[in-house]
Amino acid sequence: MDTLIKEIPEELRQKRGWKVELNGEAVENVFHLKIFNPKFGEVNYGMTPGGYDGWSFHGIGGGGVVTVPFSIIDGELYVGLVKQLRQNQGGEAWNVPRGFLNPNESHFKAAMREYEEEVRYLSPDRRVKPLEGENCNPNSAFFETAGKGEGVKYYSIEILPIQLELDPEQNAFKFKSGLLDPATKQAELILKCRFFAWRKSVQVADMFTVAAVGRLLAAQLVRF
Structure with a gap:
């Protein structure tokens, strides 16, 4: 290499x-x-x-992907986050689904794979779209992304409001529990994803999530 x-x-x-x-x-x-x-x-x-x-x-693959689930509910942008154990951050942390590229894997295929692996759910019409902008370097002091096409690329996947329901404990939305029947281990993972208002999502400690919300906001501002 x-x-x-x-x-x-x-x-x-x-x-x-x-x-x-x-x-x-x-x-x-x-x-x-x-x-x-x-x-x-x-x-x-x-x-x-x-x-x-x-x-x-x-x-090994020259970069990675961030896949941002989102939904527009009553005109407000909500961003889907999963809580994962991040030892280098001191424990569990809310963040957007993300991961490294596998060897010879495209950014798009990696985006689909990471989302399915971490959220265990895919929007029925597979509306995965790239978010405009240059590929990112996670930390230019220590990460190499000088090769052509290397770096972290951001994607979005829209979830319809009808697929979500309110979670009053988290002040967020979650996937409806009846989406998978009968309940399975995958269904348990689905239920861990929460959709927070973007103003709350952008305040989490994960830098990939903060950048993802910025890219998503820019895309939505153009859209509306």
């Missing part, structure tokens, strides 16, 4: 800012380090294009 990280020149190896430890022991004279997972991608440490030592992550 190509990476922007190169070997640190010999004359600069004593000036490294980052230190490397392996199994608790310091490793000296490191000029290039790679950690690779064939399912996700690789982390490289070495000389960055900026001329200093650093590290970066390059996804």
